[in-house]
Amino acid sequence: MNLVASPARLSTASNTFEQEFALRLHWSAEEDAAIEQRVEAILADVRARGDAALLEYTQRFDGLHAYGVHELALQPDELKAAFDGLPAEQREALAAAAGRIRRYHEAQKRAGGESWSFRDEDGTLLGQKVTPLDRVGIYVPGGKAAYPSSVLMNAIPAQVAGVAEIVMVVPTPQGARNPLVLAAAHVAGVTRAYTVGGAQAIAAMAYGTATIPKVDKITGPGNAYVASAKRRVFGTVGIDMIAGPSEILVLADGSTPPDWVAMDLFSQAEHDELAQSILLCPDAAYIDAVQQAIERLLPEMPRAEIIAKSLDDRGALILTRDMEEACALANRIAPEHLEVASREPHRWEPLLRHAGAIFLGAWTSESLGDYCAGPNHVLPTSGTARFSSPLGVYDFQKRTSLIEVSEQGAQGLGRIASVLARGEGLQAHARAAEMRLRGDAAPAA
Amino acid sequence: MNLVASPARLSTASNTFEQEFALRLHWSAEEDAAIEQRVEAILADVRARGDAALLEYTQRFDGLHAYGVHELALQPDELKAAFDGLPAEQREALAAAAGRIRRYHEAQKRAGGESWSFRDEDGTLLGQKVTPLDRVGIYVPGGKAAYPSSVLMNAIPAQVAGVAEIVMVVPTPQGARNPLVLAAAHVAGVTRAYTVGGAQAIAAMAYGTATIPKVDKITGPGNAYVASAKRRVFGTVGIDMIAGPSEILVLADGSTPPDWVAMDLFSQAEHDELAQSILLCPDAAYIDAVQQAIERLLPEMPRAEIIAKSLDDRGALILTRDMEEACALANRIAPEHLEVASREPHRWEPLLRHAGAIFLGAWTSESLGDYCAGPNHVLPTSGTARFSSPLGVYDFQKRTSLIEVSEQGAQGLGRIASVLARGEGLQAHARAAEMRLRGDAAPAA
Structure with missing residues (x-):
C-alpha cells in the first residue's frame, strides 16, 4: 500500500x-459513448412509460422491488422519525448547520432577491418582479457518497427562495436507507421524497410520471449517468451546473x-x-x-x-x-x-x-x-468560477421584467421604436408603436 | 399569395x-445531425489551427478573403464613423434607446449586483463578492436578421456590469456591412469587433486564436450552426440561453x-x-x-x-x-x-x-x-420562463462566497463540522476542523 x-x-x-x-x-x-447511449434510452423509456419504466429500472439497478411508485415514497413522518432517531450530537449538529445555512441564504435573498420598480419622468413604470420557482427536484446520491450536507445545501436555498414544493430523490440500493440523509431532508424542508435514483429518477422529475410530479428545475450531484441525464433534460427543465x-x-x-x-x-x-x-x-x-x-x-x-x-x-x-x-x-x-x-x-x-x-x-x-x-458548498469547478457562481437563492428564483408605458411615455418611445423598427425592416413593430401616437387612435376609455 | x-x-x-x-x-x-457533425468539425479545426482555420471558413462561408484575421478587425474609429454617418433621426433614436437601456440596467445592478457581508455574534465574517466577468463575446447575426437593437441589448448590460472587454463578432457576407449594427456597437461600448461569424466565430471566442482573445462567456442569437456551437462550447465558456x-x-x-x-x-x-x-x-x-x-x-x-x-x-x-x-x-x-x-x-x-x-x-x-x-429584449422562450430570466447585468457578473471564521467561531463551528464530517466518513475534513479547536494547536502569531 x-x-x-x-x-x-x-x-x-x-x-x-x-x-x-x-x-x-x-x-x-471524457464522454463515455456507452453511458450516453444507455441514458438516452432510459430517458425515452421513462418519458413514454412513466411509472412502469421507473419501477423496472429501480428493480434492475437498485435491486428494489415495488408494485407502485407510491410504495417508494418517503413520508414526512419517516423523515422526521429519522431525525428524531439520531444520536443527540448528530441531531444538534444537523440543526445548527441548517440554522446557519438558512441565515446566510436569507441575507443573500435580501441582498438581491427582491422585486423592484421605478417610474421615469413620463410616468412609465419599469421594474423586475422576482418570484420563486413553483417546484424543484433535488437529486441526492445514495451508496458510498451519501452526503447529508448536500441535502441541506440544495434544499435550504430553495426553501428560502419560497419554492412551494421541494421533491427529493435518493436511490436506496437493496433498500438501504441513510438515516442522516433522511434526517437532513426533514431539517431542510423537503416536501416529498422518493427512493429512486439514476437517469430514471432525473427523467421522472423532468417529464413527470403518474406519481412523480414534473419539476421546473433539478439540482444536486450524481454519478456519470445522472450528469448525462441532467445535461440532456436541460431546456425541458432548468439544471444547476455539472460539477x-x-x-x-x-x-x-x-x-x-x-x-x-x-x-x-x-x-x-x-x-x-x-x-x-x-x-x-x-x-x-x-x-x-x-x-x-x-x-x-x-x-x-x-x-x-x-x-x-x-x-x-x-x-x-x-x-x-x-x-x-x-x-x-x-x-x-x-x-x-x-x-x-x-x-x-x-x-x-x-x-x-x-x-x-x-x-x-x-x-x-x-x-x-x-x-x-453558512455559505453554500455547491461551487463552480474546473475554472468555471470565471463565469459562474455558488448555488444560491437566485438559482431558485426567476425574474420577469415589468413595463407599463404611460400615454405620454408612448409618444416619445413610439417615435424611437418606429425609427429603429423600420431600420430593421420590421414594419409591424413600427406600426404597433405608431398606432399609439396621439391622433392615430385612442383606447376605449 | x-x-x-x-x-x-x-x-x-x-x-x-x-x-x-x-x-x-x-x-x-429538432436536432439536425448533419449540422451537428459539421459544427463539431469546425470547432475542432479552429481549436487546432486557430486563425488559419478561421480565415478559411470565412472565405468559404462568407466569401470574404483576408490574409490575416487582423484585416477582419473593425477599428473603434470605423464603428464611430458608422454612427456619425447615420441620418440624424436614426442616430438620435439609437442614442436615446441606448440611454434608456443603460439606465434600466444600472437600476438592476443597484438592486442586486453589489457585494455584501456581515459579521455574526462570534466575529465570523460571511458575505458574497460580486465581480464582473473579465471578457465577453457577443455574437451578432449578419444578413437578413441583422438587428442593431440586439447589439444594444447584449452589450449594454455587460458594460454596466463592468466587463473590461466586450468582443463583438458579426459576419459580413461578401463584405457587406450593416451601418446600423456598427453604429450600435459604438453606442453600446463594444471594445473590439471582427467580421467573422458562424460556428467558426464561436470557436474562436471560446478557445482563443492568435488574434481573437478567449472570452469567459458568449451571448447573442444566431442560426442553427451558431446555436449548436454555443451548446457545444458551454462549460469551456459560459453562454446565455439558446432561444x-x-x-x-x-x-x-x-x-x-x-x-x-x-x-x-x-x-x-x-x-x-x-x-x-x-x-x-x-x-x-x-x-x-x-x-x-x-x-x-x-x-x-x-x-x-x-x-x-x-x-x-x-x-x-x-x-x-x-x-x-x-x-x-x-x-x-x-x-x-x-x-x-x-x-x-x-x-x-x-x-x-x-x-x-x-x-x-x-x-x-x-x-x-x-x-x-429599457428592460432587456433577450427573454426566455418556449416555457423556460418557468425557471429562467431575462438577460441582465447578473449574466455578466459572478459571485464568490467570502468566509472569515474568527478564532472563537472556529470553536463552535469546528465541533459541528467534526460531527457531520465523521457522519459522512470524511475524516480529513473532521481533522482539519478539530485541529483548530483550542488546545489542539495555535497559528504562529
Whole structure:
C-alpha cells in the first residue's frame, strides 16, 4: 500500500513552469459513448412509460422491488422519525448547520432577491418582479457518497427562495436507507421524497410520471449517468451546473501551522482520486514543512490511499516569487475553494477575482465552509468560477421584467421604436408603436 | 399569395380544448445531425489551427478573403464613423434607446449586483463578492436578421456590469456591412469587433486564436450552426440561453382598440413563420373584432406572408370563461412576452407568475419594450420562463462566497463540522476542523 504522497514541486521561476503547470491543471471530462447511449434510452423509456419504466429500472439497478411508485415514497413522518432517531450530537449538529445555512441564504435573498420598480419622468413604470420557482427536484446520491450536507445545501436555498414544493430523490440500493440523509431532508424542508435514483429518477422529475410530479428545475450531484441525464433534460427543465472533480487552492504566506494546511489539502484529496489540491507560497522552507506534515500525517488517515493518489496525480506545491504572483496564479486557476492562509487575508482578498469561495485566515478551514459556516458548498469547478457562481437563492428564483408605458411615455418611445423598427425592416413593430401616437387612435376609455 | 390569416379559434369551455391547446403549444427543436457533425468539425479545426482555420471558413462561408484575421478587425474609429454617418433621426433614436437601456440596467445592478457581508455574534465574517466577468463575446447575426437593437441589448448590460472587454463578432457576407449594427456597437461600448461569424466565430471566442482573445462567456442569437456551437462550447465558456421561436401572449379584457392588439400579434408573427401569437380573452365579440382587424390590416403589411403562415400554423384566439382563467392559462404557457391589454393591469399582474416580460396596459406595445423602454429584449422562450430570466447585468457578473471564521467561531463551528464530517466518513475534513479547536494547536502569531 502506497502511503507516501508526492505532489509535484514546481517553481514559477523555472523555465519549464508554464508547461508543467498546464499539465497539472489539465483535466477534461471524457464522454463515455456507452453511458450516453444507455441514458438516452432510459430517458425515452421513462418519458413514454412513466411509472412502469421507473419501477423496472429501480428493480434492475437498485435491486428494489415495488408494485407502485407510491410504495417508494418517503413520508414526512419517516423523515422526521429519522431525525428524531439520531444520536443527540448528530441531531444538534444537523440543526445548527441548517440554522446557519438558512441565515446566510436569507441575507443573500435580501441582498438581491427582491422585486423592484421605478417610474421615469413620463410616468412609465419599469421594474423586475422576482418570484420563486413553483417546484424543484433535488437529486441526492445514495451508496458510498451519501452526503447529508448536500441535502441541506440544495434544499435550504430553495426553501428560502419560497419554492412551494421541494421533491427529493435518493436511490436506496437493496433498500438501504441513510438515516442522516433522511434526517437532513426533514431539517431542510423537503416536501416529498422518493427512493429512486439514476437517469430514471432525473427523467421522472423532468417529464413527470403518474406519481412523480414534473419539476421546473433539478439540482444536486450524481454519478456519470445522472450528469448525462441532467445535461440532456436541460431546456425541458432548468439544471444547476455539472460539477467536475473538487479542487482546493491554498495561498500561504507561511504564518499558518503547516499541519493545518496539510490537513486542508487532504480534505479535498480524500473526496476523489481526481480531486486537486494545490499550495501556492513564496517561502520554500514553509513548502518543505508542509511536505513533511503531509508525509507525517498521511498514514493516520483512513482514506490515505485516495489522498495519496490524488496528490500524486494532480497535487502541486508551487513556489512563487511573492504573494502578488501567487494571487495572479490563483486567478488563472479560478479554483472552486481558495484558502488565504495568511496573517493579512484582507490584503490579498481584493486581488482575488475568480474563485467559488474564498476562506480568509488561518482559522477558516475549508471544512467549516463545507458543513456549517453558512455559505453554500455547491461551487463552480474546473475554472468555471470565471463565469459562474455558488448555488444560491437566485438559482431558485426567476425574474420577469415589468413595463407599463404611460400615454405620454408612448409618444416619445413610439417615435424611437418606429425609427429603429423600420431600420430593421420590421414594419409591424413600427406600426404597433405608431398606432399609439396621439391622433392615430385612442383606447376605449 | 395567401393574404388571409386564420389563427385557430379555441374556447376553454369546449370538451376538446385541452387537446387542441396542447397541439398548438407543441414545439420542439429538432436536432439536425448533419449540422451537428459539421459544427463539431469546425470547432475542432479552429481549436487546432486557430486563425488559419478561421480565415478559411470565412472565405468559404462568407466569401470574404483576408490574409490575416487582423484585416477582419473593425477599428473603434470605423464603428464611430458608422454612427456619425447615420441620418440624424436614426442616430438620435439609437442614442436615446441606448440611454434608456443603460439606465434600466444600472437600476438592476443597484438592486442586486453589489457585494455584501456581515459579521455574526462570534466575529465570523460571511458575505458574497460580486465581480464582473473579465471578457465577453457577443455574437451578432449578419444578413437578413441583422438587428442593431440586439447589439444594444447584449452589450449594454455587460458594460454596466463592468466587463473590461466586450468582443463583438458579426459576419459580413461578401463584405457587406450593416451601418446600423456598427453604429450600435459604438453606442453600446463594444471594445473590439471582427467580421467573422458562424460556428467558426464561436470557436474562436471560446478557445482563443492568435488574434481573437478567449472570452469567459458568449451571448447573442444566431442560426442553427451558431446555436449548436454555443451548446457545444458551454462549460469551456459560459453562454446565455439558446432561444426558441419568439412568442407573444395578449391577455385582453376588451378595452384596448382591436387594431392595436392585432398589430401587436403581427409584430411577433412577422419575425418568423415559427413565431407564436396568442390572444386570451373572455369576450367573444372582442375576439371577433380582433379577427376582423387581422383580416383588414394584414394586406398592408410588407411581411404579410410570414405573418399569415405564423398565425395559421401557430396562432390562436382563445375564449376564456373570465380573466382569472386567462391568467391561469398564461401561467401554463409561461410566454416570452405577455401583454396585459386591460383597463386594470395591476389587478391581473399579481396573478401572473411565469413570463419573460409583462407589458401592462393598452399603451405598452411589446415593440416599445423591444427597442427602447429599457428592460432587456433577450427573454426566455418556449416555457423556460418557468425557471429562467431575462438577460441582465447578473449574466455578466459572478459571485464568490467570502468566509472569515474568527478564532472563537472556529470553536463552535469546528465541533459541528467534526460531527457531520465523521457522519459522512470524511475524516480529513473532521481533522482539519478539530485541529483548530483550542488546545489542539495555535497559528504562529
